[in-house]
Amino acid sequence: MLIGRHSFIRxxxxxxxxxxxDYISNPKRQEYLYATYQTEGATPEFWKNLARENQLDFKASGSAGKCIEGREFIIALPESFVQYRADDVVRLFTETFHKRxxxxxxxxxxxNKAKTNYHIHLVFSERKMLEQPEVKIAIRNMFYDEQGK
Structure with missing residues (x-):
């Protein structure tokens, strides 16, 4: 009797x-990596800036625990999806999520190593990229406390 595998999202x-x-998209670290895809704005610089901003906001909030810089979905796909071009599958899922x-x-x-779990790792930002960066200019460059220091 053949039992079908269930799909899931974690x-x-x-x-x-x-x-x-780096871990999910590096061919030196992943034995069965078929395709990668990034949305237009998802440059390495974007992710570094996102992490830095999230860390600064987290420290300023005084919260306990770990800072959440982003989120990841692991999406199990039906094994029948191996018949489609890997580049098309990962691009379609990623662009659909990005647009929505x-x-x-x-x-x-x-x-996976046993080749029994065809899946996509989708890392995403919880913050939207601004159309135009907010430039803040200080009206003075010297600040004093109550004692004038």
Missing amino acids: QSKLSDVVGRI YGVECSAALHH
Whole structure:
């Protein structure tokens, strides 16, 4: 009797978004990496800036625990999807998510070592990229406390 495998989506909070993207998309670290895809704004510089901003906001909030820099979905795909071009599969999933939620994404399409779990790692930002950066200019460059120091 043949029992079909169930599809699933698992969501994780990422405290090192840059490291996770490197891990899932680096062919030297992934034996069964078939394709990667990043949305237009998801440059390495974007992820570094996102991590830095999230860390600064987290420290300023005084919260306990770990800073959440981004999130990841692991999406199990039916094994029949191996018949489609890997580049098309990962691009379609990533662009659909990007357009629906307006956040930057990096994704990688994998199998596990036993080749029984065809899946996509979809890393995404919870923050939307601003159309125009907010430039803040201080009206003075010297600040004093109550004692004038």
